[in-house]
Structures are given as structure tokens and as C-alpha cells.
Amino acid sequence: MQDTQIDSVPEGYKPLPDGLGFTDNLSPCYRRLQGEELNFGLLVDKQHANSMGICHGGALMTLADIAAASWANMARGIVAGAPTVNLSMDFISAAKQGQWIEAQLEGVSLKRLFGFSRGVIVNSKGVVARFNATFYFPDHPGMSQDGVINAGVLKDLQG
Template sequence: MATGAQVSDELASVPEGFEQLGEGLGYSDSLQPFYRRVDGDDVSFGLVVLEQHANLMGICHGGCLMTLADIAAATSINIRLPKPAGLPTINLGFDFVSPGRFGHWLQTRTHLVEVKRRFGFCAGVIEDGDKPVLRYSGTFYLPDHDGMWKGGDGDAALRRLAGGE
């Protein structure tokens, strides 16, 4: 790693029950390799912080953490809907609590999901073990039409994120 930061040569392992997501998910592919675990209405995402996720200080880049939180929040809402849909982010707030260290496993945990008629709300945390790295909360628009996609198979990508394929 060319960051100049001292890091451990040991990389965390991916916990049992997580499966690597395939590519073809648009911007989300920038997190690769990243993983998902689905248990009923609970979905969690995670990654081992590697060089492509790190900033020059050798810790997980804030943009990587925010992208992971956005995916986790939207998918946590989407998994509760009768039909998956693109959920435009209306607002997403973050509190950076501690660094995500190189080589460590970071995992999302959702602790609040509410689905209303036109909006979905979600709050959660990205953790390194039991230590919070990033807290997040978001509001998402729930569209009532199929006009969100510009070519491609967006429904299939959403089903892959939510564990339906």
C-alpha cells in the first residue's frame, strides 16, 4: 500500500453468511469487493478495507463509507417493499465517529426502518466489530411509476442488492 501509513499485513476475513456481490451495479461497483447478508427483512453490507477503499492516511475514505451507507439504507427500505424500485435519496446525514482501519472488516447495521406512503426512512451504523465508524440516517422517495430506468435492467440490479436473485 503506497499511503505511507503503517498498516497491518493481516486482513480481516469475511464473516459467515456474507456473499460477494457481483458486478454490474453501476457506481456501487467502485466498492468491490463488497458483500451482503440477507436475513428476512434484515440486510447488511460489508467490506474489508483495501487499498482501493483507503485515503492517503490509510483509513477508509469518507466517500466509500457514505456510499456503503447509502446502499445499506436504500436496500433496507427496498427489501420491505412489495416490488423493488429505484429509491432516489432525498437526504442522507452522516456522523463520522472513528476511522475504518485498513484491513478491517466494516459492516452496516440498520436499527430503524419506516416505510410511509411516499417516503422511506432509515437509520443505521457502520461498525468495525462493536465500534461505530459512521452513523447514518436517510430519507428516500418511493416512486409509484416504472419510469426510473434509462435502459438496462434496473429491476434485476435491485433484486441482486436485496438478495432476490
């Protein structure tokens, strides 16, 4: 049985804007917001792959971090920076170059100063990885290292 690879971006996904710092390393990375459902995905390309031609664990963790932070902020209804306190991932199977992978929400829990998100990264064959993340909600609306509010960049992330 030959592997079936999805080699196009699914309908409704739009590229993330450039200028998002480290997130630009996943470029092109995509997002789709449908009602209350927010997903992130990418076509595994050579810049995402390791020497074995499969998606690098660091690329998977970056995708998970972006998705999980976005879900936590979306649940609290605030567009702001949310530093990652913890991100754990179980790598289940490989995602090969040319395959579409996407992060899907399984749940979000909010506390006063912290958000907890969990989800999976899937491809056409099933679960590639599962992850849990914890985010700190600072009491400012997303400050850059130079103290300037990043409202424009954060607004771009929300759509």
C-alpha cells in the same frame, strides 16, 4: 494493547454482483440476508482508503446509501429504484485498511412516497459512523436513464 484487525469476510456474506453502476466502486462489497436481517459490509482495502490509510468518507457514505436504500425497499416489500433525497452521516472513528466494516440497521419508517432509514457502520472496535437517509419512492419499478426497466439488476440486489 495492539489493534485486533478482522481480515476475513464473516460467514454468510456473499459478494454483490458486478454491473450495479456506481456501487461497483466499493467492490468487493458484500451482503448477508438472514431471515429479515440484511447487512452490507466490506474489507477496507486500498481502493477504499484515503492517503492516511483509513476508509475514505465517500466509501463510508456509499456503503450507508446502499444499505439504507435496500432496507427501505425491503421494508416496503418492493424491489425498485429509490432515489436518495438526503443522506447525513456522523463520522465517529476510523476504519483502517484490513478491517471489516459493516452497515447495521437501527430502524426504518415508511410514508406514502418516502422511506427513512437509520443505521450504523461498525468495525471490531465499535461504531465508525452513524447515518440517516431519506428515499423517494417513485411510482415506477426502477427506470434507467434510457427508460428501460432494470428488473434484472434489481433482482440481483435482492438475492
